[in-house]
Amino acid sequence: MPEASAPPAQGPLAHHFANLKQQKHAAVLGMWVFIAQEVLFFGGLFATYAVYAMKYKEAFEAGSGHLNWKIGFFNTLVLIASSLTMAMGVHSAALGRSRRIVGWLLATVFLGTVFLGVKYFEYGEKIAPCFGMGAGPGCLVPGQLFDASVLHVAADVAPETQIFYSLYFAMTGLHALHMIVGIPIILWIAHAAWKGRYSPAWHTPVEIVGLYWHFVDIIWIFLFPLLYLMGRH
Amino acid sequence: MNQGTEAKPMTPEVNTLPKEHYLNAGYDWKSWLLTTDHKRIAILYLISISVMFILGGLYAVLIRWNLLVPDGSHMSAETYNRVFTAHGVIMVFFFLIPSIPATLGNFLIPLMIGARDLAFPRINLLSWYVYVIGAAFTLFSLFSGGLDTGWTFYTPYSTVFAQSNVAFAAIGIFIAGFSSILTGLNFIVTVHTMRAPGMTWFRMPLFVWAHYATAIIQILGTPVVAITILLVALERLFHFGFFDPARGGDPILFQHLFWFYSHPAVYIMILPSMGVVSELITCFSRKRIFGYSFIAMSSMAIAVIGFLVWAHHMFVSGMSVYSAMIFSALTYLVAIPSAIKVFNWTATMFRGSISWETPMMYVFGFIGLFLIGGLTGLFLGNLGTDVHLTDTYFIVAHFHYIMVGGAIMGYLGGIHFWWPKIFGRKYSEWWGRISAVLIFVGFNMTFLPQFLLGYLGMPRRYHAYPEEFQVLNVLSSAGALILGIGYLFPSLYLAHSMVKGEPAGNNPWGARGLEWETTSPPPAHNFDQTPVVEDEAYAYDKAPKEAVVA
Numbered sequence: 001m002p003e004a005s006a007p008p009a010q011g012p013l014a015h016h017f018a019n020l021k022q023q024k025h026a027a028v029l030g031m032w033v034f035i036a037q038e039v040l041f042f043g044g045l046f047a048t049y050a051v052y053a054m055k056y057k058e059a060f061e062a063g064s065g066h067l068n069w070k071i072g073f074f075n076t077l078v079l080i081a082s083s084l085t086m087a088m089g090v091h092s093a094a095l096g097r098s099r100r101i102v103g104w105l106l107a108t109v110f111l112g113t114v115f116l117g118v119k120y121f122e123y124g125e126k127i128a129p130c131f132g133m134g135a136g137p138g139c140l141v142p143g144q145l146f147d148a149s150v151l152h153v154a155a156d157v158a159p160e161t162q163i164f165y166s167l168y169f170a171m172t173g174l175h176a177l178h179m180i181v182g183i184p185i186i187l188w189i190a191h192a193a194w195k196g197r198y199s200p201a202w203h204t205p206v207e208i209v210g211l212y213w214h215f216v217d218i219i220w221i222f223l224f225p226l227l228y229l230m231g232r233h
Numbered sequence: 234m235n236q237g238t239e240a241k242p243m244t245p246e247v248n249t250l251p252k253e254h255y256l257n258a259g260y261d262w263k264s265w266l267l268t269t270d271h272k273r274i275a276i277l278y279l280i281s282i283s284v285m286f287i288l289g290g291l292y293a294v295l296i297r298w299n300l301l302v303p304d305g306s307h308m309s310a311e312t313y314n315r316v317f318t319a320h321g322v323i324m325v326f327f328f329l330i331p332s333i334p335a336t337l338g339n340f341l342i343p344l345m346i347g348a349r350d351l352a353f354p355r356i357n358l359l360s361w362y363v364y365v366i367g368a369a370f371t372l373f374s375l376f377s378g379g380l381d382t383g384w385t386f387y388t389p390y391s392t393v394f395a396q397s398n399v400a401f402a403a404i405g406i407f408i409a410g411f412s413s414i415l416t417g418l419n420f421i422v423t424v425h426t427m428r429a430p431g432m433t434w435f436r437m438p439l440f441v442w443a444h445y446a447t448a449i450i451q452i453l454g455t456p457v458v459a460i461t462i463l464l465v466a467l468e469r470l471f472h473f474g475f476f477d478p479a480r481g482g483d484p485i486l487f488q489h490l491f492w493f494y495s496h497p498a499v500y501i502m503i504l505p506s507m508g509v510v511s512e513l514i515t516c517f518s519r520k521r522i523f524g525y526s527f528i529a530m531s532s533m534a535i536a537v538i539g540f541l542v543w544a545h546h547m548f549v550s551g552m553s554v555y556s557a558m559i560f561s562a563l564t565y566l567v568a569i570p571s572a573i574k575v576f577n578w579t580a581t582m583f584r585g586s587i588s589w590e591t592p593m594m595y596v597f598g599f600i601g602l603f604l605i606g607g608l609t610g611l612f613l614g615n616l617g618t619d620v621h622l623t624d625t626y627f628i629v630a631h632f633h634y635i636m637v638g639g640a641i642m643g644y645l646g647g648i649h650f651w652w653p654k655i656f657g658r659k660y661s662e663w664w665g666r667i668s669a670v671l672i673f674v675g676f677n678m679t680f681l682p683q684f685l686l687g688y689l690g691m692p693r694r695y696h697a698y699p700e701e702f703q704v705l706n707v708l709s710s711a712g713a714l715i716l717g718i719g720y721l722f723p724s725l726y727l728a729h730s731m732v733k734g735e736p737a738g739n740n741p742w743g744a745r746g747l748e749w750e751t752t753s754p755p756p757a758h759n760f761d762q763t764p765v766v767e768d769e770a771y772a773y774d775k776a777p778k779e780a781v782v783a
Contacts, residue, residue, distance in 0.1 A: 016350035016427075018763070026352040026426040033418045033452055041456035044490055048464075048475060051486055059481075142480075143472035160481040166473035170464065 012202040024204045031208040035215045038178075042219055045171050049226060052167065056160040062153040063164030065231030066140075068122070072228035075118050076220065082111035083217045090210040093203035098193050101206060105190040108213065112183050119176055126165075142166045171223055178216045185209055248738035250657050254754040269354035270757055272655075275340035277361050278331060283724075285327040285368065292320035294717065297679075297710040305697030313696035314381035315397065321384030322375070326406050327368050329640055330498060333505035334416055334451075335364075337647045338444045340655060342420060344748035344755060345438045347429025347764040352422040360415035367409030374401035383694065385495070388476035388487040392468040403466040410459040413501070417451030420444050429747070431766030438746055438770050439528050443508025446532035450497045450504075450539065458494030461487065488550055492543035500539045502636055503603075504532055506643025507574055510596050513650050514578050516744045517593040518585025521771045524577035531570035538567045548619045557616055564614030571607055575600060590742070591665030595646030598673045602638025606631060609684065624694075627687025630680045638676055645672070645723065652727065653741045657753040658734030664726040671719035678712025745771055750778050 017023040053060045089104035129147070130139035138150035142165050148158035189209050192198065198206060255272045258264065265273060295316045299307040308316070339357065343350055351357050374380055378398045382391040391399050424445050428437070465487070467473045474480030476487040515522040522528065544552060544560040578600060587593070609631040612618045622628065653659055682705040687693075691702050698706065740749040747764050748755075768775070 014354075015758075016348065016352075016354065022426055026422050029425055030353060030418060030422045033421050037414055037418065037452050037456050040453050041460050044457045044460035044464075047490070048486060051483065052481075055483075056481060141471075142474055162474050163481050166475055170467065170473065170475075 012197070020202055024202075027204045027208055028211075031211045035211065038215060042171075042174070045167070045174065046222070049167050049171070052163050053226075053230070056157075056163060059153065059157045059160035060164050061231040062151045062157065063161045063168070063231070064227060064229070066151050067168070067228050067231075069228045069232060071118060071122060072224050075115050076224045078111050078115045078118070079217045079220050082108045082115070083214055085111060086210050086213045090203075090206055093193070093198050093206040094200060096198075096200040096203075098196050098198060101193040101198065101203075102190050105186050105193065105206075109183050109186050109190075112179050112186075116176060116179060119172065123169075140165050141169070168227055171227065175216065175219050175223060178219070182209070182213055182216060186213070248736040250736045251752040251754070251756070253756060254657065254752060255757045256656070256754050258757045267358070269350070269358055271339050271343050271351050271354065271357055272755065272757075274357050274361055275336050275655075278335040278339060278364070281361070281365060281368070282328050282331055282336065285323050288372075289320055289323035289328055290717065290720065292316050292323065293713065296320060297713040299696055300698070300706045301710050303698050303700045303703050303706075305695075308696065310696045311381065314383075314694070315375075315379035317694060318380045318383050319375045322371060322380065322402065322406070324636075325384050325498070326409055327364075327371070329502045329636055330413055331364065331416070332502070332640065332644050333509065333647060334420070334444060334447055334501075335360075335412075337440075337509065337644075337651060338420065338447075338505060339416070341651065341748055342423060342441055342444060343427065344751065344759055345441050345746060346424065346427060346432050347747050347760065347766065348423065348427035349759050349763075351419045352427055353419050356415050357419055360412045360419070363415065364409055364412035367405045367407075367412060370405030370408060371402050372405075374398040374405060377401075385491065386462065386465055386487075387491075388465065388468075388484045389478060389482075392465055392476055393479075400466050400469045403462045403469070407459050407462050407466065410455045410462075413451050414455045414459075417448035417455070420448040421452065424448075429764050429766055432747075433766075435526060435529070436766055436768070436770055437529075438508075439511035439522065439525065439532075440505075440508035442529040443504045443511070443532045446536040447501050447504045449533075449536050450501050453540070454494040454497040454501075457490060458498075461490040461494070485547070485550055485552075488547050489544065492546045493540070496543040496546060497536075497539045499632070499635060500535055502640040503643075504535060506599065506640045506647075507532065509643040509647035509650070510578060510599050511574075512744075512746070513592045513596045513646055514581050515771045515773065516650075516742055517590060517596070518582045518587050519773050520581060520585040521769075521773055522577070523580035523583075524573075525770065527573050528577050531573040534570040535567060538563065538570070542567055542614075545614050545619070548616060549623050561614055561616050565611065568607060568611060568614075571603075575604060575607075589666070591660075591662060591669055592646045592650035594666055594669035594673075595642050595649065598669065598676075599639060599642040599646065602634050602642060602673075602676065606634030606638055609634065622687060624692055625687035626683040626691050626693055629693050630683035630687060633680050633683075638680070642672075645669075648723075648727075650742070651748075652730070653737030654748060654753045654755070656731050656734070657737055658730050659737045659741065660730035660734055661726045664722055668719050668722040668726075671715055671722070675712050675715030675717070675719050679709050679716055680712070682706070682709045682712075740777060743777055745773060745777060 012023075013020055014023060017026070085104050085107040089101050089108065092100035092104055126138070126140035129137055130141050130145045137147050139145045139147045140150075142162045146162050146165070148161050151158070151161055153161060186209055189205050192205065255270055258270075265277065268274060268277075295308070296313075299305065299313055299316070301307070305313070339351070375398075380395075380399060380402045381397045382395050382399060386399070386403065391403075424437070424441060464473070464475050468475055468477065474482045476482045476484050478484060511522060511528055542560060542564045544556060545564045548557055548561075578596075609627070613622060613628065613631060649660070649665060686702055686705050686709075689702070691698055737753050739751070739753050741753075742749075747760075747766070750764060751760055
């Protein structure tokens with residue numbers, strides 16, 4: 001919750017806190033509670049995934065096998081690298097080096113954007129055939145146009161692969177949405193760091209946006225094997 | 234007022250309102266719509282949920298009007314479906330869930346723990362705006378064709394077959410859920426980090442404990458229904474096949490995910506009400522509460538066990554007999570902490586010096602009605618009887634005894650108890666007592682016949698019924714009329730009190746607790762000096778502290 005702890009005009013201490021320590025404690029706990037909420041939010045999807053992956057094992061392996069694991073792996077590396085740059089940003093904040101905070105945060109934003117760019121092409125490849133664009137058949141958007149022919153599965157399994165792709169779009173889409181929300185917030189924090197608002201005594205906004213970013217990465221760490229590697233064992 | 238109790242602790246001369254308080258801190262629209270003061274946000278919520286309550290109540294009037302005649306000639310089946318769905322959606326998501334936490338909880342938690350505000354005042358304001366946006370979406374859906382799925386949105390009807398405006402309503406409820414999550418987040422962090430010096434965990438008022446337990450459910454339950462309802466909207470808009478059996482989806486999975494939140498949601502409604510009852514019963518018995526830590530911990534136990542009982546809504550939906558047995562046993566388990574509370578409240582009254590002010594009348598109502606609601610819940614948690622009673626009026630009666638008889642009685646009791654603190658003025662005690670009795674009588678007359686109807690086999694959600702059920706249905710509708718009049722009176726005399734009421738003084742009930750040690754209404758910053766707590770809660774054996782602000 002960065003907006004709650006963003007420093008007001010007169011110094012970083014908000015009027016209703018007794019001291020910075022209390023304010024920091026509240027902000028960090030607030031982010032952890034928010035993350036707990038997020039875990040349950042994604043948890044609904046993970047539970048749905050677990051139920052259908054057991055029920056439709058063959059369809060899930062076929063659907064997963066069709067995803068390009070190399071692209072997924074590349075994106076995993078990109079996100080792990082962005083977690084590292086974010087951690088370095090928080091570390092610089094603790095040392096009070098404002099210019100370095102900005103550098104590391106911008107690196108994080110760059111890596112996040114690379115991830116989303118790759119995702120854009122990955123989605124495009126599955127969506128374009130539904131509109132008669134792109135190379136040949138293989139619309140993988142669930143619904144009327146869904147075309148399982150590229151998955152090479154038996155006719156009775158084919159409809160079940162829709163469930164896999166419903167989950168693929170819902171889970172990666174929700175994850176991407178969290179990154180799209182995170183990037184402007186990181187830019188905002190970087191702007192505040194540029195203005196020299198953070199010090200070793202008060203840099204909680206950097207810390208909690210870091211917590212948020214790491215959480216979004218961890219979600220991907222679970223999504224990658226569940227979606228890309230299920231069909232390869 | 235306090236006949237039969239110790240001498241009135243406050244000075245007998247005429248009370249006046251304090252010169253400066255949160256209500257006169259600003260009059261322009263910005264000072265209200267952009268406020269971050271938890272007390273003003275509580276008032277904003279109070280206004281919005283009251284509007285929703287009136288709207289939901291009007292739909293209830295339509296339901297009871299239709300059921301006056303057995304042949305369903307008052308409205309078509311399609312209209313009736315939309316009417317009871319609107320009643321359920323509005324009352325559950327836009328009145329009951331925010332009712333006590335967003336109004337009394339928002340107003341009182343910082344005061345009770347000696348803080349200047351909630352931990353995140355701007356997020357608190359945000360939660361109100363999120364609520365209003367969610368309500369706008371849902372109301373748009375209800376007024377532009379309506380919604381006929383029932384408040385439960387069961388699939389595949391809601392996702393594939395319903396011709397009504399499901400997606401808009403689902404998005405509205407999804408949005409409103411985040412208002413509840415933000416409120417819960419604020420309460421958890423506030424209780425952890427904002428307590429005044431000396432306010433240890435086990436000195437906190439039980440109202441705060443109840444809200445802490447509620448907040449845990451809001452944080453851990455609401456996101457699950459949010460994602461579920463989002464999947465319903467996605468399935469309608471983009472034809473994802475999560476819950477569509479024709480495409481391999483599983484409708485039962487929807488029911489599991491839905492009830493994972495929607496059963497604990499009942500505890501979001503009832504726990505704050507139990508917190509109110511704990512405060513009121515000790516004040517009007519002039520006695521320290523009996524079993525403080527048992528009541529506090531039973532709130533936590535309800536929050537935890539409440540997450541493990543959801544499938545008792547699905548005994549007839551199809552699940553293995555062993556799962557059903559386990560969920561049935563866990564359902565019985567959750568009755569234990571509820572019973573612990575009732576026993577402790579009763580023991581608090583034992584040898585207390587009980588007085589019959591309006592708030593206490595609601596407490597008596599609460600205990601009686603909650604007891605009936607809770608015990609009939611055991612009929613439904615039992616596998617054998619549930620098969621006979623499920624989807625009948627027995628269920629309708631049971632959950633109204635909990636949600637209206639329990640939650641709303643506590644809400645009204647709390648509003649009457651803290652009204653002099655919130656607005657600094659008294660209301661008519663005579664009208665207060667009359668209304669409390671009317672509500673109690675009207676409520677029982679409305680819903681007791683429904684237990685019988687359900688037991689005799691009248692299914693819920695039908696717009697017509699066999700003729701032999703008419704007598705009981707007419708009785709129920711007549712009771713609803715009395716109940717409606719009972720609800721009308723408080724809105725009139727409380728509105729009158731806001732303008733013309735006699736100033737109440739800082740502590741009109743002679744109650745204990747930090748909220749009574751500041752002025753009525755409190756100043757914008759709550760306390761002139763951060764209070765220091767030296768006593769256990771509810772020290773009714775000691776004289777009350779004077780107000781610390783002039």
